[in-house]
Amino acid sequence: MPLDDILARIRTAESAANRAAGSVTLIAVSKLQPLDRVMAVLKAGHRVFGENYVQEAQGKWPAFRERFGPLSVHMIGPLQTNKAKLAMDLFDAIHTVDRPSLAEKLARLAQDRGRAPEMFVQVNTGAEPQKAGILPGDADAFIARCRDLDLPIAGLMCIPPEGEDSTPHFRALAEMTARNGLSGLSMGMSGDFEAAIAAGATHVRVGSAIFGARAYG
Numbered sequence: 001m002p003l004d005d006i007l008a009r010i011r012t013a014e015s016a017a018n019r020a021a022g023s024v025t026l027i028a029v030s031k032l033q034p035l036d037r038v039m040a041v042l043k044a045g046h047r048v049f050g051e052n053y054v055q056e057a058q059g060k061w062p063a064f065r066e067r068f069g070p071l072s073v074h075m076i077g078p079l080q081t082n083k084a085k086l087a088m089d090l091f092d093a094i095h096t097v098d099r100p101s102l103a104e105k106l107a108r109l110a111q112d113r114g115r116a117p118e119m120f121v122q123v124n125t126g127a128e129p130q131k132a133g134i135l136p137g138d139a140d141a142f143i144a145r146c147r148d149l150d151l152p153i154a155g156l157m158c159i160p161p162e163g164e165d166s167t168p169h170f171r172a173l174a175e176m177t178a179r180n181g182l183s184g185l186s187m188g189m190s191g192d193f194e195a196a197i198a199a200g201a202t203h204v205r206v207g208s209a210i211f212g213a214r215a216y217g
């Protein structure tokens, strides 16, 4: 199945970059995919998934967790502040901490619960006006602000501009991550995950290359 091909390509990319086998986590992005395709990947033994919509995730993953046991489900889509509480219950990681109001809300919820999912700050490396994320020039201050709030940040995440070479964006994000003493690097999708691994990705988010085209609408 395509999952095995992607896993093999990840191993090859790790080895080409002189990185340990297994140092990259494959997040299988299951948003807007028919349940039978997701089930096939679960049955093949994969346990790490990504979703973009809180409601869609809520309708899918509690039942899958009951049936398949422990799973790791990552939120990779924009998160509305009024869904932050639900997201804290549903997800094992949130890759889209992208503004102060959301960081403050998540920090308050984390304080109340005494635990939190793994958090990534989304950086808008291409400074695209339509795209979510902290601007590169504001990233260091934002990460410091998250630390002040006691919000544990594992790393940074980016979605490079479409139609551009991703590598300079991946390198810039890796540099920002190192500069801030972080280690998590969520970057790389179906079309560019090998380049992301070469630049140091610890988490790649691959959807259509595993599951096929998504049903939009």
Ligand SMILES: *Cc1c(COP(=O)(O)O)cnc(C)c1O
Pocket (backbone or CB within 6 Å): 029, 031, 052, 076, 077, 159, 189, 190, 191, 205, 206, 207, 208, 209
């Ligand atoms: C949908 C999505 C992906 C997966 O994209 P593919 O091109 O299907 O691999 C990865 N990251 C984010 C943030 C997404 O929204």
